[in-house]
Structures are given as C-alpha cells and as structure tokens.
C-alpha cells in the first residue's frame with residue numbers, strides 16, 4: 001500500500017505508545033492528570049506514528065506507479081523540496097530542503113513522485129547521509145536513469161536546542177550516480193540549484 005492515510009492510526013500501537021508516553025511525561029516531572037495534558041500521551045503517540053509512517057510505505061511502488069516512456073534525455077530538476085525528518089540519535093527533528101535531478105533513459109517519472117519518496121524516507125528515524133543515499137539509490141535502481149543527483153541541506157534541532165547549541169549551522173549532503181559523476185554534469189546541476 002503506497003499511501004497510508006493518517007486517519008487510520010493503528011489502535012494497538014496508539015494504545016501502547018500512549019501508555020509509555022504517560023510514564024515518560026510523569027518521569028520528566030509533569031502531572032498527566034492536569035487538564036492540558038490529559039490527551040497529550042495520545043496526541044504524542046499519533047504524532048510519532050505520523051512522523052514515522054515511512055516504515056509502512058513502499059517508495060519503489062510509488063515511483064513505479066507513474067513511470068512513462070519518453071525520449072526526453074536532458075536533465076530534470078526538482079529543487080527546494082521541503083523535508084522534515086527525525087534524527088535517530090536524539091529523536092529530534094532535522095529539516096531543510098532536498099534538490100533532486102535525473103537524466104532519463106527512455107523513461108520519465110511523474111514529478112510529484114520525487115517529493116513523495118523524499119517523505120517516505122524522511123518519515124523514519126534517520127541520519128542525513130543515509131536519507132540522501134536512500135533517495136539516490138531508490139531513483140537509480142527503479143527508474144534506471146542515465147544519472148541521478150541528490151543534495152540535501154538541513155538544520156538539526158539536536159545541534160540547535162541542545163548539545164553544541166549552534167543556531168545557524170546547516171549540513172549539506174550529496175550523492176551522484178551515472179552521468180552526474182562527470183564533473184561538467186554535476187556542476188551544471190549545482191549551478192541550476194544555485195550552489
């Protein structure tokens with residue numbers, strides 16, 4: 001099932017996670033019986049299921065659902081795709097933008113499917129490097145293009161709100177396959193995304 005609609009939370013998971021959140025909130029010194037917090041364990045359980053829904057989604061199926069034979073063989077770029085993910089070390093958000101390019105090899109893909117697969121991989125516990133590679137490999141292996149490139153720029157809340165507390169640093173990761181391993185093609189892409 002490529003798309004999981006989030007009116008359909010798993011009741012068992014919601015109940016289990018809700019109970020654990022209740023304990024966590026109490027362990028942190030709060031009173032879960034006060035008015036504003038009564039429904040918080042359940043809300044948090046649902047929010048976390050939403051933010052990790054990528055485990056239940058199949059990115060290959062999403063791409064395959066909209067692949068079309070086409071002879072266009074120039075670069076296709078979708079840039080500034082906003083992404084929100086969770087760092088696997090602290091379970092705090094990291095967020096920013098992904099830029100994706102590919103050069104078709106007889107087949108193009110529906111443009112919206114590229115942001116969709118970004119979300120599938122972002123809505124898991126992640127590190128930015130693996131997120132970048134998973135998007136890259138998924139497009140490369142499913143669409144078999146002449147080349148694919150992914151750049152992600154993100155800010156990590158675990159470095160902003162806690163830890164080193166650096167508010168202005170961003171992290172850039174990138175990956176290139178096929179034609180984008182050639183310096184001219186890679187530079188053209190980087191120029192077109194303003195890097």
Ligand SMILES: Nc1nc2c(ncn2[C@@H]2O[C@H](COP(=O)(O)OP(=O)(O)OP(=O)(O)O)[C@@H](O)[C@H]2O)c(=O)[nH]1
Nearest residue numbers: 087088089094126127128129156158159162163164
């Ligand atoms: N490479 C990489 N590191 C990440 C990512 N997200 C968070 N981190 C880092 O994961 C590391 C975990 O390091 P630890 O020393 O185990 O954790 P910590 O004691 O909480 O570290 P500090 O954040 O430095 O306080 C930290 O350096 C984080 O900045 C990511 O996407 N990629």
Ligand SMILES: [Zn+2]
Nearest residue numbers: 087089090158
């Ligand atoms: Zn972190």
